[in-house]
Amino acid sequence: MKNRFKLLLSLVSFCGLLAITQSLVAAEVIHEEKSLYRDINVVQTGDRRCLIFNVHRGDRNQTCVDVNNRDELIFSYTKMSFAGLLLTPEPKKILIAGLGGGTLPLAFNDLFPDAQIDVVEVDQAVVNVAKEFFFFEENANMSVAVNDARVFVKRAGILGEKYDYIILDAFGGDYIPEHLLTQEFLEEVKQIMTEDAVLVANTFSTSRFYDHESVTYQRVFGEFFNFKLPTSGNRMIITQLDPLPPRGNLITRSQALAPSLEKFGVPLLEYPNRLSTRVDWDMSRRVLTDQYSPANLLQGN
Amino acid sequence: MTVEMLGARIMAPYFGGSISVWGSLITVFMLALSVGYLVGGRLSTRNPNPKTFALFFIGAAISSIPIIVFADAIMRPIFLTIEDPRYGSLFASIFLYFIPTSILGMISPYSVRLMVDSHEHSGHMAGLLFFVSTIGSAGGTLATSFYFVLWFDVNQILWGAVAVLLLAGSVILLINYLLQKRATDSQVLGYEKQI
Numbered sequence: 001m002k003n004r005f006k007l008l009l010s011l012v013s014f015c016g017l018l019a020i021t022q023s024l025v026a027a028e029v030i031h032e033e034k035s036l037y038r039d040i041n042v043v044q045t046g047d048r049r050c051l052i053f054n055v056h057r058g059d060r061n062q063t064c065v066d067v068n069n070r071d072e073l074i075f076s077y078t079k080m081s082f083a084g085l086l087l088t089p090e091p092k093k094i095l096i097a098g099l100g101g102g103t104l105p106l107a108f109n110d111l112f113p114d115a116q117i118d119v120v121e122v123d124q125a126v127v128n129v130a131k132e133f134f135f136f137e138e139n140a141n142m143s144v145a146v147n148d149a150r151v152f153v154k155r156a157g158i159l160g161e162k163y164d165y166i167i168l169d170a171f172g173g174d175y176i177p178e179h180l181l182t183q184e185f186l187e188e189v190k191q192i193m194t195e196d197a198v199l200v201a202n203t204f205s206t207s208r209f210y211d212h213e214s215v216t217y218q219r220v221f222g223e224f225f226n227f228k229l230p231t232s233g234n235r236m237i238i239t240q241l242d243p244l245p246p247r248g249n250l251i252t253r254s255q256a257l258a259p260s261l262e263k264f265g266v267p268l269l270e271y272p273n274r275l276s277t278r279v280d281w282d283m284s285r286r287v288l289t290d291q292y293s294p295a296n297l298l299q300g301n
Numbered sequence: 302m303t304v305e306m307l308g309a310r311i312m313a314p315y316f317g318g319s320i321s322v323w324g325s326l327i328t329v330f331m332l333a334l335s336v337g338y339l340v341g342g343r344l345s346t347r348n349p350n351p352k353t354f355a356l357f358f359i360g361a362a363i364s365s366i367p368i369i370v371f372a373d374a375i376m377r378p379i380f381l382t383i384e385d386p387r388y389g390s391l392f393a394s395i396f397l398y399f400i401p402t403s404i405l406g407m408i409s410p411y412s413v414r415l416m417v418d419s420h421e422h423s424g425h426m427a428g429l430l431f432f433v434s435t436i437g438s439a440g441g442t443l444a445t446s447f448y449f450v451l452w453f454d455v456n457q458i459l460w461g462a463v464a465v466l467l468l469a470g471s472v473i474l475l476i477n478y479l480l481q482k483r484a485t486d487s488q489v490l491g492y493e494k495q496i
Binding site for chain 1: 310313314315316317318319320380381384386450451453454455456
């Protein structure tokens with residue numbers, strides 16, 4: 001009995017010690033920077049390095065990377081951005097709004113080295129941090145424009161440029177900036193989509209705002225795939241100009257593409273069954289427009 | 302301030318929501334107000350009267366209407382000719398907001414002149430006016446950013462602001478008319494009595 005107690009005690013203290021060393025490992029801030037838009041922190045926990053915006057408000061990590069296994073994508077939502085490949089399997093011209101740590105464009109560049117990738121990021125400081133700490137590099141086929149996504153898309157539309165894979169992943173202080181949520185913006189995005197293009201928009205699956213956003217996308221694109229995973233608080237809106245393909249096509253494509261995505265840790269085979277067209281939002285909500293887009297006010301409610 | 306808060310929203314579709322857009326907007330509002338103060342002060346030295354005062358409100362209301370009606374027509378060519386959104390938003394701010402804001406700036410110094418009847422009271426009156434106008438600005442900012450954008454379209458709020466300015470102008474004209482009428486009536490009355 002006594003021995004058993006001792007054993008328990010030593011086990012408890014061992015666990016305690018483990019927890020202490022863990023937490024010691026946890027808190028190494030390797031870079032801090034105040035940009036015009038946000039506080040940027042780079043925090044390393046063991047091998048895992050994360051980009052965190054506005055750390056004092058308890059915001060979550062924007063991007064994490066395993067410094068010893070850089071290919072592996074860590075967050076569900078980053079992996080979910082690849083679900084668009086089920087609709088457009090071989091993108092040639094890709095637009096990504098919002099750089100973060102740059103893991104998403106790097107993975108796309110790795111997968112499709114011949115595709116032209118344009119990234120738009122409003123904050124120069126984020127570009128610098130992605131390059132310095134997250135192994136992001138521009139190359140002949142991949143470049144970053146420091147600009148507002150709305151301005152970039154509008155100008156691309158006027159110049160007649162088209163993309164066949166567009167990822168909207170631009171987040172500001174609280175959420176997606178208001179002017180990147182409106183019907184007018186989505187119409188402008190539509191203008192720069194090729195006929196077979198896919199649009200992948202990263203949004204949150206919680207908050208009252210979910211309804212407004214869903215209604216707005218529906219107004220512009222009609223039916224879309226709603227892509228949610230139990231492991232993630234994000235909801236991807238995946239849509240194209242043509243009517244959505246049947247599930248059979250998605251499954252066939254996922255089988256063909258899954259091997260090439262394995263090294264990034266993207267479980268593409270699981271995705272087709274998660275793409276839903278069921279309306280699970282309040283259809284009576286108001287469409288967001290340039291005239292009416294109180295997004296940041298709605299979010300808290 | 303209501304217009305200023307909405308100003309950024311109006312320009313965002315063309316010039317984005319970057320911090321330089323706010324910079325342009327605030328710069329132009331400050332420049333316009335300073336010009337307005339100067340001109341308003343100068344005008345107050347020449348026969349100050351409530352009618353001119355009322356015209357400031359009506360002028361500001363009318364010159365605000367293009368923000369609602371022609372915003373796209375004004376911003377599109379600027380967007381097409383100026384590629385840098387910093388200068389684009391600066392020029393757009395000038396064309397959209399300079400005139401109404403400078404007219405609004407004329408109100409403060411002019412009302413000081415109308416309300417001050419002696420040198421001793423001038424500081425007190427000016428303080429009171431700054432107090433009222435700045436409290437009003439704070440209220441407009443808060444109401445617009447917290448509530449109006451949640452309840453109304455941007456253009457509806459702007460029409461509301463135009464209506465308030467027109468109403469203020471008309472009330473001043475009406476009061477002025479009634480006071481003048483009473484004055485002439487009593488003059489006529491006094492004249493008749495003398496006879």
